[in-house]
Amino acid sequence: MNQKIITRFPPSPTGNFHVGSARTALFNFLFARKNNGKFILRIEDTDKTRSKKEFEDNIFESLEWLGLKYDEFYRQSDRGKIHRTYIEKMLDDGSIYEAEDKIIRFKNPNKKVKFNDLVRGEIEFDTTELKDFIIAKSVDEPLYHLAVVIDDFESNITHVIRGEDHISNTPRQILIQETISAPRPIYAHLPLILAPDRSKLSKRKHGESVSLDYYRNKGYSPEAMINYLALLGWNPGTEQEIFTLPELINVFDFSRVHKGGAIFDEKKLAWMNRKHFNLGKTRDK
Numbered sequence: 001m002n003q004k005i006i007t008r009f010p011p012s013p014t015g016n017f018h019v020g021s022a023r024t025a026l027f028n029f030l031f032a033r034k035n036n037g038k039f040i041l042r043i044e045d046t047d048k049t050r051s052k053k054e055f056e057d058n059i060f061e062s063l064e065w066l067g068l069k070y071d072e073f074y075r076q077s078d079r080g081k082i083h084r085t086y087i088e089k090m091l092d093d094g095s096i097y098e099a100e101d102k103i104i105r106f107k108n109p110n111k112k113v114k115f116n117d118l119v120r121g122e123i124e125f126d127t128t129e130l131k132d133f134i135i136a137k138s139v140d141e142p143l144y145h146l147a148v149v150i151d152d153f154e155s156n157i158t159h160v161i162r163g164e165d166h167i168s169n170t171p172r173q174i175l176i177q178e179t180i181s182a183p184r185p186i187y188a189h190l191p192l193i194l195a196p197d198r199s200k201l202s203k204r205k206h207g208e209s210v211s212l213d214y215y216r217n218k219g220y221s222p223e224a225m226i227n228y229l230a231l232l233g234w235n236p237g238t239e240q241e242i243f244t245l246p247e248l249i250n251v252f253d254f255s256r257v258h259k260g261g262a263i264f265d266e267k268k269l270a271w272m273n274r275k276h277f278n279l280g281k282t283r284d285k
């Protein structure tokens, strides 16, 4: 591909930065850097009641602590005018319409959508069951699917790398892309991160131990955290387990991202932390 590779990390500032978000940010960063591409941070703050400044600050601090530098940054809420232009155009051409209750719905063409995922291979959905789904609350209030598709298109995103929980969102987003003639990005859905008992790592069940700050406050180093996150769902295909960020940029590749859930094991992280600590000592001599 001679097109410049552009990835994005679009967290919503609605809670403390999750270790799963850190892993998603890392994989987007590695893939962009490896290909001399661009890595964009987009704060998805259109949900005004749930988005909070303190959580946005926590995103910036977390990325900085991890050493994941982005090339561009914007807030979704600053792009209302652009979103509105698309909504008006789509209302005009009939691809979306205002329903009786004033919400805006997408006119579903009811067809099969097939896409090729870099991790999971070919995935096919029949979109009929999605009906005419809601796309905006008003011309000034696009919902997630529409805002994501417009912003990804406007930013020329080539690869959408995100958690597996977003697979079911993909067919809706592809239908929207097709109506606004946006090229389809390449998708890569990363395996879920699981607790040692194989349940999904969630704040409700696992409390603060899902947040990056929890590990940061316990004294784990960013180098160990990055190394550990890289191995959550990916392996280098060799016996090597200890990597620095520049080494990861070199070796990272989607062909060795697995489909199965990745278990978050703090003991392994602690072991890596000691290894990186010792590496640091030899370097400082």
Ligand code: GLU
Pocket (backbone or CB within 6 Å): 010, 011, 012, 044, 148, 161, 162, 166
């Ligand atoms: N804001 C969404 C999230 O935090 C982004 C999902 C996506 O990558 O499209 O889950």
